[in-house]
Amino acid sequence: MKNGVVIVGAGHAGVQAAASLREEGYDGPVILLGDEKELPYHKPPLSKTFIKDVAAQPQPLRGETFYTGHSIDFRPGSLVESIDVPARRLALAGGEDLAYDHLILATGSRPRILPLPGTDLAGVLSLRSVADARAIREHSAGCEDVVVIGGGFIGLEIAATLAAGGRRVTVVEALDRLLGRAVAPLIAEHVRKRLEASGIRILLKTTIERIEGDNGHVSGALTSAGERLPAKMVIIGIGVVPNVELAQAADLAIANGIRVDQQMRSSAAEIFAIGDNASYRHWQTGGDVRLESVQNATDQAKLAARTIVGRGSDYGAVPWFWSDIGDMKLQMVGLTAGSDRQMLSGDPADNRFSVYHFIGERLVAIESVNRPADHMLGRKMLGLGFSPTPEQVAGGAEALKAALAALPAA
Known part of the structure; x- marks a missing residue:
């Protein structure tokens, strides 16, 4: 009896890996472990339609019947505590032990923490999950002033959405332009001008010294220039860090993510890493990259599935990304x-x-x-x-x- 493939992480990469295994004809057990209780959902809408519409619900990546109909054992609320690489076993929270023939780590990433006084106040939030989006939606219903720390894609998407809903929004960016090295300066400047024309205040070359509160709830943020910005909600969007702790504890190679080869194999041949947490040598640039996009997660998942069934090839997908800002x-x-x-x-x-x-x-x-x-x-x-x-x-x-x-x- 095959132990099959265990997939840790039920985001875009993990769900696609499970689907692709079945599409490629894999007939062994497929177990999909998700740490959230939700049915796996699309993440891009969370910073836009979801937070502005109180009636909006998460958009499932696949219907519930997809998993049962394709013999995919989806287990929500499952936390993996450790990997025993030589024994090919996982230890789950609660004491369960799970064996595998192949393991796919699709553990994604999490918001980068800002080490500032006041980040533990109510109303100081980041966005990565539907629970985070619900919290932003609930807090925004009762506030007029919002400070967004970070002028990257996620911060600007949220800023534009909240401003369109009538909030006074200030974006604070440490660099001298928005969107860092993500886009050409011409596009960054165009985005800045249009956001400012829509009423969003943008402070460049500025940092936050501390976040202030009143009775445990955020009330404002103090900038490096000494200005106090009133805020009933502060959104921290200064990038993400890959979730590599599980792999690192198992002595897998780590280099700004879980290091993988051109077939998505980690330093342990039977363990794969895909999506936000995977670092690899890119065919176009010749340098090491870790890409955070739905396209990258999906294409890497498809390749990992093909590799497992013996039809793998070198990863050569053309990367593409998108962002809706205002x-x-x-x-x-x-x-x-x-x-x-x-x-x-x-x-x-x-x-x-x-x-x-x-x-x-x-x-x-x-x-x-x-x-x-x-x-x-x-x-x-x-x-x-x-x-x-x-x-x-x-x-x-x-x-x-x-x-x-x-x-x-x-």
Whole structure:
């Protein structure tokens, strides 16, 4: 009797791994362990539609019948305490011992902690789970002033959503621009201007010295410039850290995440890591990366399943990301690391434009604002290894489509 595959983590990566194992014809036991009591759900809506709509419910990744119908043993509320690598066994909270043939670690990440006085006050929150989103929604119902610490994607998504709901929002960012190294400076500046035009106050090159409270509840935040910002809610969004403690305690290789090879294997051949917690050598940049995106989690899960059934290949998925911030849909494809030339397509004044990134003549990434056609074409171009000329980029979507259509003849 097979012990089968045990998957630790029931987010996007873990659920996709379970589904892909069945799609690939794996007929052994598949056990999916989730630490939350919820049915696995989509996370991107939590910072947008969920927190602004009191009636919104989590959107399930799969219906409950999917798990039973595909003989996937989904166990919510399961906490893994340790891994015995030589014995291929897990110790679960409560005393249960669980054997496996293959183990997939899809443990994700958690919000980075801000070591400041006052972070333990009621109303100081971060967003990672549906429980966090419910808390933000409940607190926002009774407050007018909100401080968001961190000008990254998650902080700006929440800031835009709460501001649209009538709150006075201040974003505090330690760097000299929003979105750090996540997007081109031109896009970061465009986002800043549109958010400020919508009424959001943005403080750059500013940090928070302490969070103040009244009767155990947050009442304000003191900046490095000495300004006191009133706040009935403070959102901390300064990035995440990968959940590697379980793997680290089992002596698996760790390097800004669980180190994996091109087939998603960890340093123990029967243990895989996928999603936010997996660090690997990227095919495009040649450097080590750990990507936090639904696409990366999904594609790595599919590859881990293929590897387990003996049909694995080197990971070569083109990375892509998205973020909805106010009236701006940001879509990114590829990685900008090492790019030395940029080309603008479209006009930022129209709130519709793209920035093409090149290394020499080679296209490596496209960042778009409200230009979904550019994004989809970018995914095709990078997937095919095709780099457009400046004239083709200037010609817009039609010129790029024509260039792609001509590839087979060429």
